[in-house]
Amino acid sequence: MDALRPVALATQPPPTSMDADGLLTRLGGFFAARSDTDVWLVGGAVRDAILGREIHDIDLAVAGDSEPIGRAVADYLGGTAVPVEAWNVTRVALPPANDSAAPFIIDVSGYCGSFEDDLRARDFTVNAIALPLRCWDSDERIESILDPLNGRADMVRRILRATGDDVFRNDPGRMLRGVRLAKSLDFRMTPETAQAVRRDAHLLERIAPERVRDEFMAILAADGARAQLEILDRLGLLCRVIPELEAARNCEQPRAHHYWDVLGHLLHCVEYAEEITAGRRNSAIYTMAPWTAVEDAYFSEAIGDGHNRRTVLKLAALLHDIAKPQTRGPDENGRIRFLGHSEQGAEVVETLLPKLRVAGRTTSLVSAMVLHHLRPSQLREGDQMPSRRAIYRYYRDVGDAAVDTLYLAMADFLAARGPELSPERWNNYARMIATVLEAGATPQAGDDGPRGLVNGHDLMDTLHMEPGPRVGALLERLREAQAVGEVSNREEALSLAARLLDDDAIEVG
Structure with a gap:
């Protein structure tokens, strides 16, 4: 495609907020003045507009080379164009609306041959829908939609259907994306699509670890993460992402202390970690967990890979007993124990997460939580509250992971007994954690300890x-x-x- 000729339209200032509808209106006017260029709005933006959802992604499709169109869009909106030649995609990043916001992204992709064939080659029918961009803000918008695979009908039925039998073979990363998308849309994956995922799950190893990490962490970050992890497991994907979890399946624990086997315990621990950091005040159980605006701000802090402490806590909850299967055995009295599982678990984390290209800070935090997750329960003797010395040593030894580990310990406590939880024991445990948290807010238990007396x-x-x-x-x-x-x-x-x-x-x- 020839480069775009100059047009008599002034360069537009960067958007002052993530106003996708306003961006599309401006882009529609930009391309309406170019009769030589057919630009299609495709995928998620069309789907979300039909569903009445907020639009977060803008994907455009043009015939031929994407770069000239991408650069023209960037120049018009005051953004930056980055070509990805291997995929014939040009990514346009618009300046963020404020210091805390992320850049708004517009992806321009080029296609060859029939545009309808290009739509049929996409992942799911609800994403194989397109609209001429020039019609975005016109009365012809609905009539102009191109929907060769009846994606709108699937939206009405609230189902997620693959566009063809070879969808996941062509791009195995779509399997994880399908689970995430079904959750986001509150859709149900069709039986045929689920069967295709199970058939092709072994192909996930072909995908770049960065992409697996991004999809998996996005699933973990969403509300209802345990249910989504169980779906991943039923589809044969969970242990493709974290192979070490397979040994936890059917690894029994002493019934006097644990309701579930190790894998069930880990999955439910993710659920409890999510619940106790959600600030729920309408539950007799979660109301006992210490939670204020201070903790809410703390767990909202972004620490690596774009994820916050709340999501990283859920990752630690999933992995905290990862080494229990390999350490399971009887003690001198014949009781089943898991001696050393915290230390070995931290070593597993330090090997596993770098393979998934997880950020170093995130890996270190998860490793520290796994290493010390039993420590809060060991702070007191009997029914006595922890001593000032024990609390000081806890914060000194656990450092940056100290608060996170307290919440992991609470999730672990809840997941150990499950439906057999004793409200009285839980209340006492939560009060103990609150005491340690309160002490940690004072200089006497700060990261570096008190200073000033002598050097x-x-x-x-x-x-x-x-x-x-x-x-x-x-x-x-x-x-x-x-x-x-x-x-x-x-x-x-x-x-x-x-x-x-x-x-x-x-x-x-």
């Missing part, structure tokens, strides 16, 4: 110590002592330091 130079000058790791170990003991109220000024700190040295009570780890 390393004070210790070396006053106690005639040589530089080395013993100075750091002694400083840590003094920070702990300050945190629990044993010392409150410089003189008391130096006196305690001298006694510790005299008693040879400082160990260097």
Whole structure:
């Protein structure tokens, strides 16, 4: 296709918000002035417009090379065009409306041959629908829709149907996308489509890990994640994404402490992690979980791959007992135990998540949560609330994952007993977690511990110590002592330091 000729239309300012309808109106006017260019609005935008949903994606289709049209759109709207030559797609990124918003994306794809054939080669019938862009804001909009596979009828029936038998063989990533799309639209996958997914599930290994990661994390991020993970499992996809979960199936746990086998426990733990971070106040169970605007803001923080702490918590919930099958065995009294599963589970996470190209920070956070997920339950003795020393050491050792791990521990507690949960025991446990959370909000249990009484130079000058790791170990003991109220000024700190040295009570780890 020849490059677009200049037209007498002024360059438009970038949109002030993600107003897809306004963008399409402007683009329709832009292309209406170009009688030499047929541009189709395709896929999700048409589908969502028909369903009365907010439009989040704009996909355009043009005959031939996508790049000239893509660059023209970028110039017109003040965006940036990035050609992806392997796919004959040009991605146009428009500046975000504000500092916290993401760029708005318009994908322009080129096709060869018949446009109807191009639609038939798409993934699902509800996406194989198109509208001439010039008709977007006209009275002809409905009559101009091209729908060769009756996608609108499938919308009425609220079903998700593959466009053909080879859809997933041509692009196995569509299988994960289908599960996500069915959830997003509240549609049901047809039996024939589900059967095709099960048949072709083994092909998922052909897909780039980044794409598998993005689809899987999007499924995990949505509400109702447990149900979607169970659908993935029934379709044979879950253990294609995380093969280590297969050993958890039918891995029984002591009935006195667990209602489900390991896989069932992990799936329900995802559900409980979602519920206790949803701020639900209309449930007798979830109302007990500590939750304020502070926790809501904390779990809304984006930390990696575009996902927030709430989604990463659900990922940790899915993986926290991943090493139980390999550590299952009897102790000296014949009781089934899973000794070392936290430590081995953290090692599994550090191998598994990089294979999926999960961000380093996310991997580290999940690994820390898996490693320490039993720690909150070990903070108290009997019915006593945790001591200030135990809380200080918890925050010191667990660091950035401390708050997240407390919520993972609550989800783990709920998922252990399931429908046999004791409300009284849960209330006591939630109160204990709330106590630890409240203490963690004070400087005494901060990331670096209290400061200001003495420093390393004070210790070396006053106690005639040589530089080395013993100075750091002694400083840590003094920070702990300050945190629990044993010392409150410089003189008391130096006196305690001298006694510790005299008693040879400082160990260097």
